[in-house]
Amino acid sequence: MEYIIKGYRHTSFFKYFEEISAIPRGSGNEGGMVAYLKAFAEARGIYCYTDEHRNVFMRKGATAGYENVAPILLQGHTDMVCEKNGGCEHDFEKDPLDLYIENGMLRARGTTLGADDGVAVAAMLALLDDEAFEHPVLECLFTSGEETGLFGAHGFDCSLITARRLLNMDTSPDGEAIASCAGSSDLMFVREYDKEKAHEHTLNLTVKGLAGGHSGADIHTGRANAIRLMGRILARLYDDCPFHLVSISGGNKRNAIPRECEAQIIVLDMEKAKALADEEAKKIAAELVAADSRFHLLLRRGRIVESCLSYKDTSAVINMLTLPINGVYSMSPVNPDFVRTSSNIGIVATEEGKVMASVMARSSCDSEMDALLLSFKRLAKACAFDYVLEDRSSGWDMNPNSKLAADFLRIYKQLFPESTPVVNGIHAGLECGIFVSKIEGCDALSIGPTMYEIHSPNEALDLASCDRFCDLVRAMVSEK
Ligand SMILES: [Zn+2]
Known part of the structure; x- marks a missing residue:
């Protein structure tokens, strides 16, 4: 050689x-x-x-x-x-x-x-x-x-x-x-829903332009999570003009901060919903870090759909998007510049009568991971989702x-x-x-x-x- x-x-x-x-x-x-x-x-x-x-x-x-x-x-x-x-x-x-x-x-x-x-x-x-x-x-x-x-x-x-x-x-x-x-845990929130009959135009909302990044190495950078932003916008809309969710899809990897998320909804007053969503998007844009400066919310009138989620299921999905702990959970007591525990909602999707959200949690401290997982479990119970822990490894x-x-x-x-x-x-x-x-x-x-x-x-x-x-x-x- x-x-x-x-x-x-x-x-x-x-x-x-x-x-x-x-x-x-x-x-x-x-x-x-x-x-x-x-x-x-x-x-x-x-x-x-x-x-x-x-x-x-x-x-x-x-x-x-x-x-x-x-x-x-x-x-x-x-x-x-x-x-x-x-x-x-x-x-x-x-x-x-x-x-x-x-x-x-x-x-x-x-x-x-x-x-x-x-x-x-x-x-x-x-x-x-x-x-x-x-x-x-x-x-x-x-x-x-x-x-x-x-x-x-x-x-x-x-x-x-x-x-x-x-x-x-x-x-x-x-x-x-x-x-x-860090050790990691892969978990999922799942909820089955019954489809309600519909025959309406949809409003399509798309969160775009975020920087994303690695769910561990970049979690402390303050970069926004597209799924969380969508949750926030939907929660704002639901407060003033309740809607039916038709579908939602965001992120494609558990270990990446999601850059995009898209939702379809059926709402009676489409103009009011658009105005509220725009207003919330403006507030969000003013809060984001520089890396996320290309953030925008696209609003488009969509096709006519035949089924949707009930108000109750829609509200449960909004809970799933907004309530789980997300981002940095704690810093190391030995080195305060170092993240000890964090979580990232990486994927959300509706599929065959189920809505699911995948989360990856990381921690160098196993007992703190235990505590975080318990909180996810309690949340699932309170909000009537199934909680599935798919994989877990130890931290150091x-x-x-x-x-x-x-x-x-x-x-x-x-x-x-x-x-x-x-x-x-x-x-x-x-x-x-x-x-x-x-x-x-x-x-x-x-x-x-x-x-x-x-x-x-x-x-x-x-x-x-x-x-x-x-x-x-x-x-x-x-x-x-
Ligand atoms: Zn290597």
């Missing part, structure tokens, strides 16, 4: 990164990686366990002098997001990534690079391969399916792990460690006494005295949340080199930051 990354210190890390870049490894297609990792371990006589989820776990004994140092677990995911530019011929099922370097950045021609999270795989292999490297019991876990739902981490049998210190390597940039992440709350976080800050500063390392949390999911909940007494931290535009064909890896990342990993693992 021809290697292209030259002139950096950690040659073994870069060699392994290039080797795994030649193995197709989109989520769900980690078989090639499992075979490669197994062969790696076999060739070196390293203990290696694989499971039906395509996770790979290796363990190497402590080197001389490290027998009494606590074991450490390194972890990262083998799968990558497969995105390519229009016109790019790359076949993610069989082609190696076409790596190239531009201004110190490693990229893949036309596709995602998979630095997220190939850097973790390369870092673990470089350490396992280094016979001169001194370390305590070293456990390395290569997980699968992270990008599509953390499936490997969920499925792995953690009783195999002896370490109570976890260094996850799925974070960017260099110099910033993550010590907290910041531990102010984390030894790994303290080690990181001290070692990073020793290695790079000019720098100012920081420890943060993220209001989104990381595999650490699962491991911390499955491994009793586990101290965890997530680190990584500097990457840009992950999950897109513009993904780039800062090569110089990889040298620093490798220095850091080695120093943290061999810390006595």
Whole structure:
């Protein structure tokens, strides 16, 4: 194999990164990686366990002098997001990534690079391969399916792990460690309704022009939720000129702040309803953040429809749109800039005699998530919706006494005295949340080199930051 990354210190890390870049490894297609990792371990006589989820776990004994140092677990995911530019011929099922370097950045021609999270795989292999490297019991876990739902981490049998210190390597940039992440709950409010006969023109209302964003990372930005705005407008109308709802549809992903929402209603005094809706939209426009400056409400007379919801069901839907807690629920008591708990109504739809609203709640604190879910449950009961909890994962709350976080800050500063390392949390999911909940007494931290535009064909890896990342990993693992 021809290697292209030259002139950096950690040659073994870069060699392994290039080797795994030649193995197709989109989520769900980690078989090639499992075979490669197994062969790696076999060739070196390293203990290696694989499971039906395509996770790979290796363990190497402590080197001389490290027998009494606590074991450490390194972890990262083998799968990558497969995105390519229009016109790019790359076949993610069989082609190696076409790596190239531009201004110190490693990229893949036309596709995602998979630095997220190939850097973790390369870092673990470089350490396992280094016979001169001194370390305590070293456990390395290569997980699968992270990008599509953390499936490997969920499925792995953690009783195999002896370490109570976890260094996850799925974070960017260099110099910033993550010590907290959010768990999530997917829930739905559902209500069945009987259709009433109708034969009227509708008024169609469409909320448009909002910025939207990620329901975790952008939840604190104050960006408006199109479904909530529609709820507010409908509630205002219903107060003065009650109407029958015909249908409603907004958002398409639970984990995105919805940008658009459309409702159809039958109302006796259409002109009055339009005037009231316009008036409310003007008030809303004056309140919104700059990112939402393109907000507008479209009002159009619609076609004649044959059925609609009763007043009672219409009123219940308005409750569903306006009453659930939405947006930031609480901030972290350890770091007041960091959101601890939030929720987002991501989708609303009427379909086959049912109206449903999907909500994604996030929290780094499991007991606060319990409390939020209880409030949703109470609300559903009070408003006569069904409440369905579809999925839930644990959060990882910041531990102010984390030894790994303290080690990181001290070692990073020793290695790079000019720098100012920081420890943060993220209001989104990381595999650490699962491991911390499955491994009793586990101290965890997530680190990584500097990457840009992950999950897109513009993904780039800062090569110089990889040298620093490798220095850091080695120093943290061999810390006595
Ligand atoms: Zn990742």
